[in-house]
Amino acid sequence: MPLTEIGRYSLRRLEILDENGEVDPALEPDLSAEDLVKLYRAMLLAREDDQRMFKMQRQGRVGTFGPNTGQEAAVCGPALALSPRDWLVGSFRELGARLMRGEPLTHSYLFHNGYEEGNVFDGMERTLPISIIVGAQTLHAVGIAYAMKYRTEKDAAVLAFIGDGGTSQGDFHEALNFASVWQVPVVFVVQNNGWAISLPRSRQAHCATLAQRAIAYDIPGVQVDGNDALATYSAAREALDRARSGGGPSLIEAVTYRLMMHTTADDPRKYRTEEEVEQWWKRDPIPRFRRYLESKSIWDDAKQAALEAGIKEEIDEAVKKFESMDGFKPDAPFDHVFGTRHESIEEQRAAFLANLEGEA
Amino acid sequence: MAKMTMVQAINLALHEEMERDDSVIVMGEDVGVDEGVFRVTAGLHEAFGSARVLDTPLAESGILGTAIGMALAGLRPVAEMQFSGFSYLMFPQLEGHGSRFRSRTQGRMTVPLVVRMPYGGGVRALEHHSESREASYAHLPGVKVVIPSGPRNARALMAAAVRDPDPVVFMEPKRSYRVFREEVPEEPEIGQIGRARIAREGSDLTLVSWGAMMRPVLHAAEEVTSSRGASIEVIDLLTISPLDGSAIARSVSKTGRCVVVQEAPRSLGVASEVIAQINDRALMHLEAPVNRITGYDVVTPYFGREMGYIPGPGRIRRGIEETLDF
Numbered sequence: 010m011p012l013t014e015i016g017r018y019s020l021r022r023l024e025i026l027d028e029n030g031e032v033d034p035a036l037e038p039d040l041s042a043e044d045l046v047k048l049y050r051a052m053l054l055a056r057e058d059d060q061r062m063f064k065m066q067r068q069g070r071v072g073t074f075g076p077n078t079g080q081e082a083a084v085c086g087p088a089l090a091l092s093p094r095d096w097l098v099g100s101f102r103e104l105g106a107r108l109m110r111g112e113p114l115t116h117s118y119l120f121h122n123g124y125e126e127g128n129v130f131d132g133m134e135r136t137l138p139i140s141i142i143v144g145a146q147t148l149h150a151v152g153i154a155y156a157m158k159y160r161t162e163k164d165a166a167v168l169a170f171i172g173d174g175g176t177s178q179g180d181f182h183e184a185l186n187f188a189s190v191w192q193v194p195v196v197f198v199v200q201n202n203g204w205a206i207s208l209p210r211s212r213q214a215h216c217a218t219l220a221q222r223a224i225a226y227d228i229p230g231v232q233v234d235g236n237d238a239l240a241t242y243s244a245a246r247e248a249l250d251r252a253r254s255g256g257g258p259s260l261i262e263a264v265t266y267r268l269m270m271h272t273t274a275d276d277p278r279k280y281r282t283e284e285e286v287e288q289w290w291k292r293d294p295i296p297r298f299r300r301y302l303e304s305k306s307i308w309d310d311a312k313q314a315a316l317e318a319g320i321k322e323e324i325d326e327a328v329k330k331f332e333s334m335d336g337f338k339p340d341a342p343f344d345h346v347f348g349t350r351h352e353s354i355e356e357q358r359a360a361f362l363a364n365l366e367g368e369a
Numbered sequence: 370m371a372k373m374t375m376v377q378a379i380n381l382a383l384h385e386e387m388e389r390d391d392s393v394i395v396m397g398e399d400v401g402v403d404e405g406v407f408r409v410t411a412g413l414h415e416a417f418g419s420a421r422v423l424d425t426p427l428a429e430s431g432i433l434g435t436a437i438g439m440a441l442a443g444l445r446p447v448a449e450m451q452f453s454g455f456s457y458l459m460f461p462q463l464e465g466h467g468s469r470f471r472s473r474t475q476g477r478m479t480v481p482l483v484v485r486m487p488y489g490g491g492v493r494a495l496e497h498h499s500e501s502r503e504a505s506y507a508h509l510p511g512v513k514v515v516i517p518s519g520p521r522n523a524r525a526l527m528a529a530a531v532r533d534p535d536p537v538v539f540m541e542p543k544r545s546y547r548v549f550r551e552e553v554p555e556e557p558e559i560g561q562i563g564r565a566r567i568a569r570e571g572s573d574l575t576l577v578s579w580g581a582m583m584r585p586v587l588h589a590a591e592e593v594t595s596s597r598g599a600s601i602e603v604i605d606l607l608t609i610s611p612l613d614g615s616a617i618a619r620s621v622s623k624t625g626r627c628v629v630v631q632e633a634p635r636s637l638g639v640a641s642e643v644i645a646q647i648n649d650r651a652l653m654h655l656e657a658p659v660n661r662i663t664g665y666d667v668v669t670p671y672f673g674r675e676m677g678y679i680p681g682p683g684r685i686r687r688g689i690e691e692t693l694d695f
Contacts, residue, residue: 096442125472125473125474125475126475128473128474128475128477129474129475129477133474133477137441137478138473138474138478140466142461142465142466145434145461145462145465145466147434148430148431148433148434148435148437148438148462149434149435149437149438149441149466150438151434151435151438152434152435152436152437152438152439152440152441152442152446153438153439153441153442154438155435155438155439156438156439156442156443156444157442159394159420159421159439159444160443179428179430180430180431180434180462183426183428183430183431183434184431184434184435186426186428186431187425187426187428187431187435190426341475342472344475344476345471345472345475345476346471346472346510346511347471347511347513347534347535347611348471348476348479348533348534348535349533349534349535349562349563351563351611352563352611352613352614352615353611353612353614354611
């Protein structure tokens with residue numbers, strides 16, 4: 010019997026705004042000036058907050074955290090495409106998206122200063138907290154999407170983030186498979202930032218793209234310039250619209266770069282060159298977006314100065330508020346083991362409190 | 370009242386809970402059209418359809434991870450692990466997320482789900498189909514571990530597990546699935562998770578056990594009673610975590626002697642914790658060291674040898690006699 014071709018696959022890459030801020034008019038999304046400024050502000054806030062937290066970390070005012078500098082477009086573009094009815098399921102490098110979902114600035118300081126209170130805010134109902142274990146959250150996203158489909162919720166979907174390292178995890182593959190089999194409304198965004206701590210993308214997976222993982226699971230997949238906020242927005246918007254209208258899951262690979270360290274606990278100079286980092290600073294997502302706004306006459310130096318001043322003030326206030334927070338209930342962990350009361354837990358709480366008193 | 374097996378009784382509870390609450394869904398490998406490899410989900414697919422009785426791809430982490438997502442979004446999934454020996458693939462999801470969402474969000478997000486899994490030996494099964502690893506799950510804060518011992522309590526505890534606001538690992542002693550029938554009342558019964566049961570009252574010695582060991586334990590208690598006239602109290606733990614330490618302490622304070630019977634390997638298991646609880650709460654009442662009759666710290670042998678390794682009525686009886694004679 011002759012061999013027959015039983016499939017042929019192709020994959021596309023989307024770029025709309027180049028490194029110089031030049032836009033492809035044919036692909037330019039139809040976003041209002043208000044939305045464009047909102048997106049720009051979100052990216053700049055995430056950048057400035059990151060830089061402030063980095064300083065605070067070095068001063069010992071917050072603990073270890075994973076900076077998102079350089080990845081603002083990969084995160085904020087998709088988040089702009091979310092409605093309040095959608096769910097956001099993140100990993101740990103989506104600061105901009107979290108802030109866009111209404112998480113107060115104070116909360117990432119609290120979280121990274123060792124308090125669960127950093128995960129709790131008004132309006133958090135459809136925003137899962139930071140997920141530290143790499144890749145595990147993608148399955149939660151699929152389960153949430155299944156519940157939406159089961160409840161025949163209309164016009165809502167789940168946006169789930171994962172990194173390039175996470176795509177090696179079994180949970181990621183199980184999530185793509187379950188989502189595909191169930192045809193549930195979930196969009197996976199892989200923030201391919203080039204490095205999983207010290208392992209480069211080329212040694213994380215042999216394949217040319219991470220977007221091509223979609224082909225094996227028979228779901229739409231696309232690679233986008235992850236430093237192009239118009240491209241990340243457009244790709245996510247299209248995938249979310251498809252999911253909300255019953256079209257099932259999608260995978261987006263956003264190719265970006267982690268300009269800083271994995272977390273404040275590592276030194277990237279040990280595993281990558283300064284030249285490589287320099288090259289990526291030239292592709293910084295924020296200046297190119299500013300140039301785009303200027304070219305549309307939406308933006309100018311005066312607005313920039315006002316925005317920078319406003320963001321600085323917002324962060325200053327949040328830091329002040331964070332540093333004045335106290336009264337963290339020492340036995341709170343005993344309140345939240347179970348939703349039901351159990352004698353053994355209460356006995357241990359009493360012992361804990363007695364011990365606390367003994368040490369006072 | 371109807372006489373039924375444990376398989377039928379768990380099945381009854383699932384029918385009742387699904388009938389009562391449309392947020393309850395059953396999911397796992399072969400639970401739908403095939404009705405589960407042990408037929409625990411018999412009739413559910415026919416009654417409730419494939420959206421509520423969900424045949425999943427073969428991936429345990431995927432099953433539990435998606436169940437966690439469903440629970441976060443307001444459903445109450447009952448996820449089956451086909452055998453407990455395959456459940457370790459979902460352990461990271463349970464430890465890393467299922468057990469933690471409540472504390473991570475200080476009660477704002479919760480994971481009400483049940484993980485059902487047949488466990489234990491004595492059914493001449495292949496490797497990985499005979500282990501008793503309740504201690505592994507019991508060591509996770511935020512997770513409840515329930516092990517029924519008979520049809521009636523299995524039905525009541527399954528109903529309680531489905532209604533519980535937190536993740537419950539529901540370990541089903543497969544050796545007890547069909548070996549005996551029990552009267553199960555018509556009206557729904559809701560068990561109480563966290564409470565042990567006095568299966569037999571007595572005053573000379575306390576026997577503590579759970580799951581499939583309850584049958585040989587009760588048998589041994591009868592034997593010793595008739596051979597020596599000793600009065601043996603038997604505690605059926607039913608919930609492994611959180612453990613009902615008070616019930617154990619009350620009984621041991623009364624009898625002064627205790628034997629713990631555990632199918633699992635000897636060291637660092639539930640029996641060890643039972644003895645520690647007695648040490649904490651009832652040490653001064655003891656008239657003999659607490660004895661434990663357990664499996665051994667070896668990899669569970671293939672079934673050709675397994676019966677020598679699982680505690681049986683003879684070993685249990687001799688253990689009771691040693692403790693009575695101390």
